[in-house]
Amino acid sequence: xxxxxxxxxxxxxxxxxxxxxxxxxxxxxxxxxxxxxxxxxxxxxxxxxxxxxxxxxxxxxxxxxxxxxxxxxxxxxxxxxxxxxxxxxxxxxxxxxxxxxxxxxxxxxxxxxxxxxxxxxxxxxxxxxxxxxxxxxxxxxxxxxxxxxxxxxxxxxxxxxxxxxxxxxxxxxxxxxxxxxxxxxxxxxxxxxxxxxxxxxxxxxxxxxxxxxxxxxxxxxxxxxxxxxxxxxxxxxxxxxxxxxxxxxxxxxxxxxxxxxxxxxxxxxxxxxxxxxxxxxxxxxxxxxxxxxxxxxxxxxxxxxxxxxxxxxxxxxxxxxxxxxxxxxxxxxxxxxxxxxxxxxxxxxxxxxxxxxxxxxxxxxxxxxxxxxxxxxxxxxxxxxxxxxxxxxxxxxxxxxxxxxxxxxxxxxxxxxxxxxxxxxxxxxxxxxxxxxxxxxxxxxxxxxxxxxxxxxxxxxxxxxxxxxxxxxxxxxx
Numbered sequence: 001x002x003x004x005x006x007x008x009x010x011x012x013x014x015x016x017x018x019x020x021x022x023x024x025x026x027x028x029x030x031x032x033x034x035x036x037x038x039x040x041x042x043x044x045x046x047x048x049x050x051x052x053x054x055x056x057x058x059x060x061x062x063x064x065x066x067x068x069x070x071x072x073x074x075x076x077x078x079x080x081x082x083x084x085x086x087x088x089x090x091x092x093x094x095x096x097x098x099x100x101x102x103x104x105x106x107x108x109x110x111x112x113x114x115x116x117x118x119x120x121x122x123x124x125x126x127x128x129x130x131x132x133x134x135x136x137x138x139x140x141x142x143x144x145x146x147x148x149x150x151x152x153x154x155x156x157x158x159x160x161x162x163x164x165x166x167x168x169x170x171x172x173x174x175x176x177x178x179x180x181x182x183x184x185x186x187x188x189x190x191x192x193x194x195x196x197x198x199x200x201x202x203x204x205x206x207x208x209x210x211x212x213x214x215x216x217x218x219x220x221x222x223x224x225x226x227x228x229x230x231x232x233x234x235x236x237x238x239x240x241x242x243x244x245x246x247x248x249x250x251x252x253x254x255x256x257x258x259x260x261x262x263x264x265x266x267x268x269x270x271x272x273x274x275x276x277x278x279x280x281x282x283x284x285x286x287x288x289x290x291x292x293x294x295x296x297x298x299x300x301x302x303x304x305x306x307x308x309x310x311x312x313x314x315x316x317x318x319x320x321x322x323x324x325x326x327x328x329x330x331x332x333x334x335x336x337x338x339x340x341x342x343x344x345x346x347x348x349x350x351x352x353x354x355x356x357x358x359x360x361x362x363x364x365x366x367x368x369x370x371x372x373x374x375x376x377x378x379x380x381x382x383x384x385x386x387x388x389x390x391x392x393x394x395x396x397x398x399x400x401x402x403x404x405x406x407x408x409x410x411x412x413x414x415x416x417x418x419x420x421x422x423x424x425x426x427x428x429x430x431x432x433x434x435x436x437x438x439x440x441x442x443x444x445x446x447x448x449x450x451x452x453x454x455x456x457x458x459x460x461x462x463x464x465x466x467x468x469x470x471x472x473x474x475x476x477x478x
Contacts, residue, residue, distance in 0.1 A: 047142075053084060055083060055084065055085050056478040057081060057092075057147035059119060059477075060078070060447060061472065061474035062101065062471075063076060064468070064471060065077075065101070065468065071103055071104055073102055073103055074101065074134075075099075076099050076101040076135075077096050077097060078119070078141070080092050080149055083147075083431065083436070087431075087435065087449050087460050089461075091463075091466055097151070097155065098155045101132065102132075103133075104162050104200070109419070110419055110470070112133075112471045113162065114233055114249050115188075115232075115233045115473070116301035116302070116427060117235065117474070118473045118474030119131075120476060121478065122170075126216075127141065127152075128143055129212075130474070131163040131164055132155055133163055136157060136189075138185075138210070139155045140212065140216050140217065142216045143478075152217055158189050158208055159206070159220075160192055160205060160225075161205075162189055163187045164190050166185060167244070168212065169184050173272060175272075176211070180213045182214045184212070184221070184237075185209065185211075185212050186275075187207065187235070188207050189232070191203035192204060195257075200231060201253045202253065204229060204231060205230075205232045206225055206226065206227055207226050207267075211273060221272075221273045226277065228248070229260035230248040230250050230251055230260045231249055233298070233299060233300045233301075234246070234299075234302055238304045239306075240308065243266050243269060243304075244266070244268075245265065249300060251297065251298075252318060252322050254288075261296075262279075262282040262283065263296075263297045264299060264310065265279035266346060267280065267344075280344035281340070281344045281345045281346040282346070285334070294352070296320065297312075298315040298316070298318060299314050300314075301378075303367060303369060304340070305373060307339070310339070310340060310346070311367065311394075311396070312336050312337070312338075313365055316362065330362040330363075332364075333354075333363055333365070333380065334364060335353045335367075335378065337349045337394045349395065355378055355401070356387070361380050361401055362383065363380050364378050364380055365380070368428055370455075371430075374392070375391065375399070376396075377403060377457070379427070382408060383408040383422070384406035384422045384423040385401070385403075385406060385425065387400065388400045388403040388456070390455070403455075404459065406441065408422045408425075419443060423446065424444065425439055425440070426440050427439075431477040432477070434452065435451065436450065437452055444464065445466070445468055446467070
């Protein structure tokens with residue numbers, strides 16, 4: 001009897017040791033999370049291409065080829081450029097994603113998905129991951145040694161409407177590694193069907209997870225979809241892979257059925273690729289009805305850097321009472337920072353650090369960090385400029401509001417001229433070697449190239465003629 005009790009106790013302890021507990025769920029880490037999916041253990045096909053004169057690459061997404069119907073744009077594609085040592089770019093091809101682009105910004109043609117990371121890459125620079133917002137799918141490419149792209153399989157459904165941001169983290173789970181899984185991918189979707197017709201102020205989306213296999217195939221993670229209380233704009237894993245964060249553009253909107261005011265939510269991740277059923281932490285820099293009459297944060301771009309510091313860009317569009325934006329009511333955008341604690345709690349550090357003065361930096365929407373992590377640049381869409389900020393353990397301050405300046409719209413605007421008179425600077429990405437910044441012009445079909453000199457930028461060239469003049473979204477540099 002004593003022996004049986006000992007064995008039973010051992011089995012109990014052994015079972016518990018393989019269970020990850022959360023307030024909302026119990027996940028068996030040893031249970032097969034792939035289920036009946038086909039594993040990809042075959043040897044990869046050898047890539048015999050040569051990089052030639054190129055030391056890196058830049059990839060920009062067309063997001064379609066003209067409107068077809070409603071939110072659906074035409075066939076989506078990626079334009080690839082080889083990068084030379086001086087930062088200059090050479091077009092090396094256009095590669096179809098197998099899906100359609102989409103338009104969810106109200107028809108202005110600027111920032112059609114209102115998102116960051118519509119295109120991203122794996123840390124080893126072997127795969128490019130892309131959203132197809134018009135066909136509700138995502139596509140995986142293999143990046144060849146010559147920096148051209150090879151599409152892997154067919155696009156995979158996201159199960160919701162308007163995928164607009166995509167994130168990747170490598171896996172460490174031996175069970176998954178043995179089955180050929182390389183990493184975990186999560187995508188944010190703009191909305192669910194019941195909220196589509198209500199427009200941006202009322203939309204509520206989802207996130208869904210996938211396994212990325214070593215050969216580049218994507219497979220859905222069973223029971224990984226989580227419903228959001230608002231419309232997401234970007235999704236990212238923490239550097240240590242322990243957390244997944246999502247930002248929102250309509251936090252505090254008076255039209256939200258959820259009444260949600262969270263511009264940033266954090267989920268705990270598990271080693272089998274799933275995340276907690278509910279966010280473990282929520283935060284916003286500015287609540288509805290605040291005494292400053294400060295517009296609410298439409299958080300778009302963000303990064304999680306260093307010891308899990310979250311740096312968020314905030315356009316200030318929705319008014320303080322949650323009513324939809326109108327251009328005369330826009331305010332200077334901002335940057336806010338938090339630190340993710342060990343338990344996932346968001347600890348505020350710097351909130352609402354302005355990106356302009358007297359409405360000269362209204363649409364702070366995207367950012368990227370320099371190689372030393374001490375400086376980051378923020379793209380202002382309507383003003384068509386880059387602002388530089390210093391960074392020190394979450395503390396940020398504006399260095400130069402116009403570290404780079406294109407053709408933008410300044411001052412109060414009341415109508416279509418806000419879009420007609422600007423290049424519309426949207427997504428940006430700094431090359432892996434930290435030497436060059438690549439800026440996508442959303443209303444000009446152009447990529448601006450800048451050399452990074454410490455905390456300043458030096459203009460190199462502009463590349464035009466390869467991308468649509470409007471409705472582009474997403475850029476990545478290697």
